Amino acid sequence: MSRLEVKGLTHVYSKGTPFERTAIEDLNFTVESGGFVGIIGHTGSGKSTMVQHLNGLMKPTSGQVLLDGKDIWEKPEEIRALRFRVGLVFQYPEYQLFEETVYKDISFGPRNMGLEEREIDARVREAALLCGVGDELLERSPFELSGGQRRRVAIAGVLAMQPEVLIMDEPTAGLDPRGRDEILSHVHRYHEQRGATVLLVSHSMEDVARHATSVLVMEHGKIAMHGSVSEVFSRGERLSELGLAVPQVTAVFARLARAGLPVPTDVFTVEQGEAALRRLLRERGVIS
Numbered sequence: 001m002s003r004l005e006v007k008g009l010t011h012v013y014s015k016g017t018p019f020e021r022t023a024i025e026d027l028n029f030t031v032e033s034g035g036f037v038g039i040i041g042h043t044g045s046g047k048s049t050m051v052q053h054l055n056g057l058m059k060p061t062s063g064q065v066l067l068d069g070k071d072i073w074e075k076p077e078e079i080r081a082l083r084f085r086v087g088l089v090f091q092y093p094e095y096q097l098f099e100e101t102v103y104k105d106i107s108f109g110p111r112n113m114g115l116e117e118r119e120i121d122a123r124v125r126e127a128a129l130l131c132g133v134g135d136e137l138l139e140r141s142p143f144e145l146s147g148g149q150r151r152r153v154a155i156a157g158v159l160a161m162q163p164e165v166l167i168m169d170e171p172t173a174g175l176d177p178r179g180r181d182e183i184l185s186h187v188h189r190y191h192e193q194r195g196a197t198v199l200l201v202s203h204s205m206e207d208v209a210r211h212a213t214s215v216l217v218m219e220h221g222k223i224a225m226h227g228s229v230s231e232v233f234s235r236g237e238r239l240s241e242l243g244l245a246v247p248q249v250t251a252v253f254a255r256l257a258r259a260g261l262p263v264p265t266d267v268f269t270v271e272q273g274e275a276a277l278r279r280l281l282r283e284r285g286v287i288s
Contacts, residue, residue: 001032001033008064009065040218045218166196234265
């Protein structure tokens, strides 16, 4: 069953002026309930503009965004409630922290949902635990924390609303590899535990290959490709034409295959690569 459906979505900035620019044009795609979609494309391809339409932060110039089959702009007065169901984490979300304590920041969304205090407290602590924010940090000022800790607090604030759809626009930007892996593991855990639908905008092909089940590729405000991880990343030449690349491990296995080694070329994660090499070594009697 489709959770999100985008039909003919177009957005024109400064329409009717000399500065008119079409950011996205005639986008059509669906996202199944519980899916995990990676969204890739070079800077300026329209990724951020597109995802801001999915929870009503931007209104289409034309076209529709449907949530569970209903146009999100059918009743504009309900758009605020929609944003509790479709959570959006911006790039560098820690810059949006503003409360006196971590607890108050994480509780801001649930409190605005009108929940009872007991439910708010339960959601704050569950989201904090899910994002690796310890109880000892809840009464501290978020501005006393490290950059990675603030990022986790900001994400916990969105997860505390328990959105059915979670959209993340470059959530690991600026983090070191360890911090990036930690953030994405929190997102993956939320996806599995809640059965949430997740859309992840990322410049990291490795992250998309590891976590997503399908990939949407954007180019000049249009959809260049949309399919499973295997379908998209097996088209290395087309991705190269778009200024993108396959995951590094995929490129390595392609070179090994060209060198004559009997290895698969549909390897997209390090874990898949390790398994493939172990099979090859066992077949040759190198390991048992």
